[in-house]
Structures are given as C-alpha cells and as structure tokens.
Amino acid sequence: MTKIGIIGVGHMGSAIIKGLKKNPNNKIITENPVNPCVDKLAKELDFEVTNTILDFMSKRPEIIILTTPAPITLKIAEELKNISKDTIIISAAAGISYLDLKKQLPNNAIARIIPNTPVAINAGTIGLFLSSDIDQNIQTKIHDFLAQLGDVIAVKESQLSIVGTIGGCGPAFVDVFLDALGDSGVLNGLPRELANELASSMVKGSASLAYESKLAPSLLRDQVCSPGGTTIKGVASLEKNSFRHAVIDAVNAANQN
Ligand SMILES: NC(=O)C1=CN([C@@H]2O[C@H](COP(=O)(O)OP(=O)(O)OC[C@H]3O[C@@H](n4cnc5c(N)ncnc54)[C@H](O)[C@@H]3O)[C@@H](O)[C@H]2O)C=CC1
Numbered sequence: 474m475t476k477i478g479i480i481g482v483g484h485m486g487s488a489i490i491k492g493l494k495k496n497p498n499n500k501i502i503t504e505n506p507v508n509p510c511v512d513k514l515a516k517e518l519d520f521e522v523t524n525t526i527l528d529f530m531s532k533r534p535e536i537i538i539l540t541t542p543a544p545i546t547l548k549i550a551e552e553l554k555n556i557s558k559d560t561i562i563i564s565a566a567a568g569i570s571y572l573d574l575k576k577q578l579p580n581n582a583i584a585r586i587i588p589n590t591p592v593a594i595n596a597g598t599i600g601l602f603l604s605s606d607i608d609q610n611i612q613t614k615i616h617d618f619l620a621q622l623g624d625v626i627a628v629k630e631s632q633l634s635i636v637g638t639i640g641g642c643g644p645a646f647v648d649v650f651l652d653a654l655g656d657s658g659v660l661n662g663l664p665r666e667l668a669n670e671l672a673s674s675m676v677k678g679s680a681s682l683a684y685e686s687k688l689a690p691s692l693l694r695d696q697v698c699s700p701g702g703t704t705i706k707g708v709a710s711l712e713k714n715s716f717r718h719a720v721i722d723a724v725n726a727a728n729q730n
C-alpha cells in the first residue's frame with residue numbers, strides 16, 4: 474500500500490486522484506481547508522480528507538503531490554517543513570522553481586511535474602524535472618510512480634515550461650478544436666452528441682496513429698490528401714486562415730511565465 478498525500482483538490486488534483494485510484498494499492502489522503510466540493514468527491518472516489526496540515530502530516534504520506542495554485546504552493550511547502558525527510562514531494566505548480574521549493578524543504582527529494590487532465594484516465598502526459606542531486610533509486614521510484622498516470626517526459630528544468638505548455642495546456646487547445654469540429658457537424662445536420670463523439674473518436678485515432686507510427690504529422694497528412702481530392706481543399710482553407718500560425722501563437726502566448 475502506498476500512502477499518497479494530495480494538497481489542492483481542484484481540477485488537477487482530482488484528475489490525479491482519479492488516475493491513482495485505478496490502482497487499489499494507492500491510499501489517498503488529502504488536505505482541504507477551503508473547497509466544499511471535496512467531501513462529495515471523497516465519498517464518490519473513496520479517499521480521506523483532513524482539514525489541517527498538521528492532521529495531514531500525522532497520516533505520514535510517503536509521497537505528497539502539491540496541486541495548489543502556484544502562488545500558494547511555496548507557503549504550503551513551508552508549512553510542510555516538519556515532514557519526514559523520507560517523504561517525496563512532487564510539485565505540479567507551473568512556474569515555481571526547484572530551488573524555491575528546495576529552500577523550503579532542503580532535506581526532501583523534490584520533483585517538479587507539469588501533468589495534464591488526461592491523467593484522470595491514466596492517459597496523461599507528464600513533464601518531469603528531477604534534479605541530479607536526487608538518489609538514483611528515488612529518481613526511479615518517482616518516475617515509476619508517475620508512469621501509472623501516463624507518459625512521463627523527463628526534461629531539464631529549463632525545458633519544463635514549454636513541455637508543460639504543450640502537454641499541460643494542450644488538452645484545452647485540443648478541446649477548442651473538438652468543439653469547433655462538433656459545431657461543424659451540427660451545422661451540417663448531425664445531432665450534437667453524435668458530432669462530439671465523431672470528433673473525439675477521430676482525434677483519438679489520429680493522435681494514436683501519429684504516436685505509434687512515429688511518422689511526421691506532415692507525412693500522415695499527405696496520406697489523407699488524395700491528389701485533387703477533398704481533404705487538400707480543406708487543408709488549403711486552414712492555411713488561408715492561418716490555422717498553424719494560430720496554434721504556434723497560442724502555445725507562445727501560454728508559455729509566457
Ligand atoms: N488544470 C490543469 O490542467 C493543470 C494544472 N496545473 C497546476 O495545478 C495547480 C492547480 O491548478 P488547477 O487544479 O487548475 O486549479 P483549481 O483552482 O481547480 O484547484 C486548486 C485547488 O487548490 C485548493 N486550495 C487553495 N488554497 C489551498 C490551501 N491553502 N490548502 C489546500 N488547498 C488549497 C483550492 O480549493 C482548489 O481546490 C496549479 O499550480 C497549476 O499550475 C498543472 C498542470 C495542468
């Protein structure tokens with residue numbers, strides 16, 4: 474049984490809990506002084522809720538994941554200063570550096586991650602930074618622990634922001650695309666539910682093909698565009714409307730911290 478503590482049970486925290494609950498060997502303990510929705514979720518998913526940091530620490534979690542808003546995360550790390558030095562701390566807060574966390578918790582192994590909401594179905598993409606001063610066995614333990622939630626992409630800390638923007642913010646960009654595809658189905662007479670199912674199925678299959686084949690997306694696109702056919706007309710329209718530039722601009726806009 475692995476005791477996992479989660480502080481900050483909002484969108485990201487609850488997605489991580491859902492993913493971890495698929496493994497019956499994970500016991501989840503949360504700390505929730507503020508959010509009234511957490512008790513309902515705790516009943517639904519069967520996890521423990523504590524209301525103070527002291528109570529939370531008394532449960533002796535082996536791994537603590539911080540999914541609090543970035544400005545609060547350092548304050549929470551400071552409040553954890555009496556935690557056992559064997560407890561692994563994993564921070565999901567975008568923009569809070571390893572050194573800032575290490576200042577608060579100098580004796581603990583600390584990892585930075587930028588996960589994404591698909592961790593709820595164990596299909597996440599998790600950008601991970603591990604400092605080289607962390608013992609190799611602990612590094613492996615953290616990597617294997619996170620791999621329950623999806624693909625772990627280990628990078629340098631200087632790369633974590635862009636990795637987190639594409640992996641962490643990316644689902645929202647894909648959702649905007651899915652929503653627009655659904656609208657186009659409805660515009661052409663499909664019921665909304667069918668249009669949304671069609672769009673998400675197509676994106677799931679296209680992404681899986683790109684992921685598994687490892688072919689460049691431009692080659693995969695060429696396989697769909699029959700000469701003089703319908704797809705290339707749609708692709709030309711996307712180019713006319715600067716679709717690719719809009720995507721690159723969106724990632725750059727989100728990557729400004
Ligand atoms: N939403 C996402 O897809 C991703 C979020 N993150 C990071 O996760 C963190 C949380 O983001 P969201 O879940 O989107 O925000 P959220 O607002 O949905 O959740 C934050 C949660 O923290 C709780 N909280 C606030 N103060 C607290 C305190 N003092 N003690 C305990 N809990 C407290 C709130 O009640 C809320 O439930 C941020 O640092 C964000 O950068 C990282 C990757 C992806």
Ligand SMILES: O=C(O)[C@@H]1CCC=N1
Binds near residue numbers: 567587637641642
């Ligand atoms: O929107 C945000 O700030 C967080 C970080 C990555 C995804 N969500």
